[in-house]
Amino acid sequence: MKKILFNIKFASILAVVCLASCTKDFEKINTDPDALPNVPPQNMLINVLRNAGEQFGGDVDGYGTFAGYIVKIQYPDYMTSLVPGNNTFGNRWAACYYNITQMDDMLKKTADRAEGFKNTRTIARIWQNYMWSYLLDGWGDIPYSESLKGRPEDGSLLKPKYDKQEDVFPAVLADLKKIADEMDKGIGTDDVGDYDIIYNGDMLKWQKFCNSLRLRMAMRISSVAPALAKSTIEEIAGSNDKYPVLETNAENCYLYYQGTLPYMEPWYKTGINEKRIDNWGMFDIFIDYLKDVKDPRIASIAQKTNSGTYVGYKNGLTTSPSPLRSVSWIGEHYINDAAGYTPFYRSSETYYILAEAAMLGYNVGISAKDAYNKAVMISMEDNGVSEADAKAYLIDKGAFNDTKERIWWDMWVALFKENYEAWALYRRTGVPSTNYPSLNSIFKGKHNDQPWRLPYPNNEYLYNKVNTEAAAAGVVDQAWGKRLWWAKDNGKN
Missing domain, CATH: 1.25.40.390 (Serine Threonine Protein Phosphatase 5, Tetratricopeptide repeat)
Structure with a gap:
């Protein structure tokens, strides 16, 4: 028994000594000699x-759905x-x-x-x-x-x-x-x-x-x-x-990727590399609008269906299109480049803003029409549209008509892939006025607007x-009820 007690006592003393020694040298022992003490x-x-x-x-x-651009076609979106x-x-x-x-x-x-x-x-x-x-x-x-x-x-x-x-x-x-x-x-x-x-x-x-x-x-x-x-x-x-402000596509605030794993453009990485491109289709309101105004950017924004046409899909349907290629998918210009980009600000946005400012009576040194036309031409170039096709659009359905709505609708198209900003545009202006939430949302019957x-x-x-x-006081169902300070009351709930 004495031997056992001695061993226990000795072990306890040894543990205390070791602990003291470890504590004394803890920082030294646990510091990587090859690591920088401070990150540059x-x-x-x-x-x-x-x-x-x-x-x-x-x-x-x-955000792509909130903005009226993209919908899920394989896994229904119920806004959960x-x-x-x-x-x-x-x-x-x-x-x-x-x-x-x-x-x-x-x-x-x-x-x-x-x-x-x-x-x-x-x-x-x-x-x-x-x-x-x-x-x-x-x-x-x-x-x-x-x-x-x-x-x-x-x-x-x-x-x-x-x-x-x-x-x-x-x-x-x-x-x-x-x-x-x-x-x-x-x-x-x-x-x-x-x-x-x-x-x-x-x-x-x-x-x-x-x-x-x-x-x-x-x-x-x-x-x-x-x-x-x-x-x-x-x-x-x-x-x-x-x-000075951003004025040309060469100045766009774009983050380009290396193009190899793990640094691939996110849409490409998920849609092409991980083979999920058929998860998404183009929102019906977006394709319908682009076709209605004969916007040449449609070829950049969307892919044609298996029948060679552009077709959108309703937001929140419970069944998938059959075949999946019977609706338009995201355009290859935006999803099929491993070394593509994430947009934070497009230079065309500068001129859409100046066009609207001129409409508000601000002294911005350029007319609303000239600023609008410049914005459209910059956006067309950014989407690979020829100058001839861009000018044809500007004398046809895309012609400036002295309304802020014309600015906003075209800006909506130009902001594609900058989905968060496009969602803000919708909440501030009500454009696109055709926007709607998932048809089978868990909030159906309570809210008839996007978040x-x-x-x-x-x-x-x-x-x-x-x-x-x-x-959060006044917020209803996490995303409605109290609008943001700057948002427009569009009559929806």
Whole structure:
């Protein structure tokens, strides 16, 4: 018995000694001698840009359906994804905040070397604001002013309040203007180069994207904050040297992919590489419209059926078309390029915005008709349409008719694949007016419109319950009830 007790006592002492030794050397033992102690700022930047492309570029249905473009043809869409969860739309929420916090961390780590990383930091700040705009367009009220204060050194604030979107929009626009003014005074000397997988370190293009994003956000709130929208758009349009904007397809804010696994364009990766292209067909309202106005972009946007025609499919039917090729699939221009792109902003959008601004009476230095025509020609070029066919469209069904609706309908076509922005266009303008939700939605009989907003993720209700429930007051069935601040009441529910 004494021997047993001695052995137990000795083992206990040995364990304490070992534990003390391990604790003393824990950090040394568990540190990879070949790993960098801090991630280089440029690596953090490329990680965030890549993450944004993969997270926000992979949407086919979902936003593509909300916008009136694409429908499921093999697995019926009953809108069950709108039931609160942490996947699907919750992933996008998490991705936005991940990208924002990663860039915030990088900015803090380089604060003492700000001048040496000036260009890298500028891109990071612009991208943060793009992420804020994404959150605003999906969820409206969001954690903003208290959202980056979770770490002990920042205040250990783990349950941030939700700021009203009408307060966040001006704040984001003000920060973008601050960046734009700084860029006008000069850029940095650091070469971002290949770490910038959008513009390859071309800071003039980033300057143009910054101002173009200001245009987009200002037009978004033009009906609810007309003074701010007008002053912002007129300031940019009236000083092109100081506030240049994206104007050509060569300047489009596109993230191109390497074209080999795992870095393939998301639509190609899912649709072609993983052989799921027959999961989707073109929304009937989209094909019907393109045919009605004789839009030559249809050949780029959609594939012909097995009978050599363009045919759309109704959203939410319970049966698949037979054969699957009897409806149009997504055009090869958009889905059949492994080294294709995720669009964040098209230069044609600049001129659609200026056309609408001119219609609103803003002084933008170009007539609504000229801006509209330029937007259409840029979009046609982007879709591989010949100049002759584009001009024929502009003197026929696509001719400008002095209405904002003509601008919006054509912009809807031009935004294809930029599905999230097209869904925002629909909610702001009501175009396409023919849009409708799944015919067999689980919300059938309660809601006859596409979703007005995205549901807050489950984790928000679990870990920030009081603030999230306050922000969601008035929201019905996660995606309806309370419209976003800037959205139009189109008479649907």
